[in-house]
Amino acid sequence: MKLPPLNALRAFESAARHNGFIAAADELFVTRGAVSRHVKLLEEHLGLKLFHRNHKGVELTTAGHDLLPVLTESFQAMAEKCGHISASAFELRIICPPALSIRWLFPLLERFRELHPEVRIKLTTDFYGAKGFDTSEYDLGISVEHMPGRSPNIVVLPLFSSYLSPACAPNLLKGQQSLSSPQDLKNFTLLHENPRREDWKTWAREFNVEGFDPSQGEAFPNLDMATKAAVMGAGIVMADMALCREELQLGTLILPLEHMKCEEPHGRYALIGSRDKWDDPNVTKFKDWISEVSAEGAPAA
Amino acid sequence: MKLPPLNALRAFESAARHNGFIAAADELFVTRGAVSRHVKLLEEHLGLKLFHRNHKGVELTTAGHDLLPVLTESFQAMAEKCGHISASAFELRIICPPALSIRWLFPLLERFRELHPEVRIKLTTDFYGAKGFDTSEYDLGISVEHMPGRSPNIVVLPLFSSYLSPACAPNLLKGQQSLSSPQDLKNFTLLHENPRREDWKTWAREFNVEGFDPSQGEAFPNLDMATKAAVMGAGIVMADMALCREELQLGTLILPLEHMKCEEPHGRYALIGSRDKWDDPNVTKFKDWISEVSAEGAPAA
DNA sequence: CTTTTGGATCAGTTTTTCTAATCCAATGTA
């Protein structure tokens, strides 16, 4: 079956729903005549009357009653879906792990919003989860990314490197224990970001340090909290230098072994997204903006 | 949400389904340019791309993938429903009880088909069923109708009267038993149409006949069979004179009490239908035709 | 008896849509 003229279907649907051509005309922003004409056209197309025309308004025929619901449902479904899709065109769903989010991205985001007020950013502050970056849930992700060979439809844009080095509150070193060589670490509590990274271990491996247990100490759900704990003097955190610049500047954290800093060994901070959406306008805006922001002020040089 | 231009939606749906604008253009009987334009328009309306344009054809974006199914389903549903409705416009569903159908309507119907070949008659030969004439299943019904006061949205068009009188095969009266007064009926087997009518009883009441048992005898599922049984000499049927004109003419049935004939006491043969459809073109064609046919040759005058 | 309500209709105009021709880029083919 060939579909009747769609606009005629719509006019009929509206007229039937409102039980009158005038109401339909109002809804569709046209004149009564236009609606009348559309309905007539549809009736001719189908070969039967859809309305009984009484002196007072119209009333659906059996056929009209039969036809109405499927039209209403269909138009409704299409309108709803188009609405969602259209709304999603102004939406940018970003996922960023906690420390990076709260210590870096979040404060910057306001500037992006000023620059592109039409883009509605939905930021999720969390780790990716077991299956890695979920392209159906998020348009972009920001985190430390191991560059080579991801899934083929994932694109990675490197942003900046960061460096790992042990950090602690200055008071911690005012006691009996000194911390001038890595071996001294055995006398301190180590503070860990638990769920993902094994930064102490990698740092130790990187510098071939032995004589302390890099898994000893206390664990936190993310690096932000571990860092805060360090500020409070709870121990020594393997700090991500890009993420605690404020503490370092204020002097609430110091780097007792500053000469021993290694580049994030898992990779670099990067923006990732699906190839599909990589050239979407909003994604592009964000890409451009974040590249600039990263270049301008990020690395702990 | 305001619906995007419907024709653009259709063009996109077709293009997406075929994975190409050319195939869609063929399906919609337009040029490639038209499809291209429609899709572009829709994309502008939604504010995002629905296709990735590669050198070789097109490929749906995430948004496109998201949008396609609801469109396909909706258009499919609408097309199907319109198809059904449109087909029903050329259909006339008539129900007629067995004896009337086989003895009167059926042979005449060929003439109607010649006159209006575009109307597809679907004749159901059966009694109405417990709830009476079902306006949702049938457009028209033909049967004996008690005129006054039916359900308000049922219309009745009287066609012709018929008459009841006992009938039997001539041989039946060649035996010992004669049949010259109603009281003689007690010596014969009565033949009944079982399911609906109590014609013997009403006839007896009509003429105040006593001295025989009007419920005695054999029953058949309809009057056609009872009449045929009478022709075979099985007994005496309360014949509907309009429905056994052939037998009476041929002499295979006779009316031993011809002076005692009563008009169908339940009413007259009539066409009935729902008020809704009473002026539908096909219904009108049938009304006009059957009125004429009835007037011209029906009554057993 | 007049007004109001709700739809039908028509001529003329506006808007949309389509076509047909031409481009363009990539890819396979000779």
Add this chain to the structure above:
DNA sequence: TACATTGGATTAGAAAAACTGATCCAAAAG
């Protein structure tokens, strides 16, 4: 390397569709 082929984009002009606004009409309400 040349060259046809494929599949989409683009454009101006032409054709078709849709809309308006005025006018009609019939029934019902005031």
